[in-house]
Amino acid sequence: MSERRLAAQTSMKRADTFDIGSPDVGPAVDLATRGQIHDLVVSFYRELIMDDNLGPVFSEVAEVDWSHHIPLLIDYWCRVLLGDPSYQGAILDAHRRMHDLQAFTAENFDRWYALWIITIDHTWSGPLAEKAKAHAARIAASLARQLPRIAWEPTQLQTGTRGAKGDTD
Numbered sequence: 270m271s272e273r274r275l276a277a278q279t280s281m282k283r284a285d286t287f288d289i290g291s292p293d294v295g296p297a298v299d300l301a302t303r304g305q306i307h308d309l310v311v312s313f314y315r316e317l318i319m320d321d322n323l324g325p326v327f328s329e330v331a332e333v334d335w336s337h338h339i340p341l342l343i344d345y346w347c348r349v350l351l352g353d354p355s356y357q358g359a360i361l362d363a364h365r366r367m368h369d370l371q372a373f374t375a376e377n378f379d380r381w382y383a384l385w386i387i388t389i390d391h392t393w394s395g396p397l398a399e400k401a402k403a404h405a406a407r408i409a410a411s412l413a414r415q416l417p418r419i420a421w422e423p424t425q426l427q428t429g430t431r432g433a434k435g436d437t438d
């Protein structure tokens with residue numbers, strides 16, 4: 270991953286107007302190991318906490334304990350992508366609790382999803398990278414449908430839905 274910060278390159282608000290430039294040179298890597306998934310999760314949250322829209326949701330509303338949250342999210346994505354059973358949480362319940370504290374907005378979903386796609390496309394590619402994008406689109410849409418008072422669908426960006434079949438929450 271480049272030292273260049275994605276956040277500086279993704280300061281525009283509209284999901285469909287992002288341009289983060291060319292990916293780093295080097296062979297494309299997929300998300301096939303726990304180490305690669307670790308790097309993705311850390312990169313994603315490093316951008317997310319710098320984001321004007323999402324940063325406060327995590328730092329001020331959720332007051333997230335990163336030493337707990339990051340390993341949890343690595344476990345989650347290892348379950349989704351590698352079939353590793355270590356994540357045993359209840360994702361809808363966790364977001365319901367958050368939504369009760371301060372309702373998520375469609376813009377929160379736009380930003381979360383855009384940052385996820387951009388972060389992956391910047392460094393990773395292959396069937397599992399596509400699966401990570403497709404899975405996020407599906408879960409984000411599912412959360413938005415199940416939480417009250419949000420209307421959101423992942424129509425803003427192309428996800429490349431290869432590998433999405435058979436995903437489970």
Ligand code: HEM
Pocket residue numbers: 323326327331332333334337338341342345357358359360363364367373377378379381382404405408409412
């Ligand atoms: C608007 C979009 C989203 C926002 C603002 C958001 C925000 C949050 C927040 C604040 C937490 C609680 C963190 C904590 O207290 O430690 C959380 C937990 C979590 N989020 Fe999200 N989230 C979003 C979408 C998603 C999506 C689309 C996924 C999966 C594809 C996801 C996966 C998770 C997981 C696995 C957890 C941990 C749940 C647990 O406690 O077991 N989130 N999220």
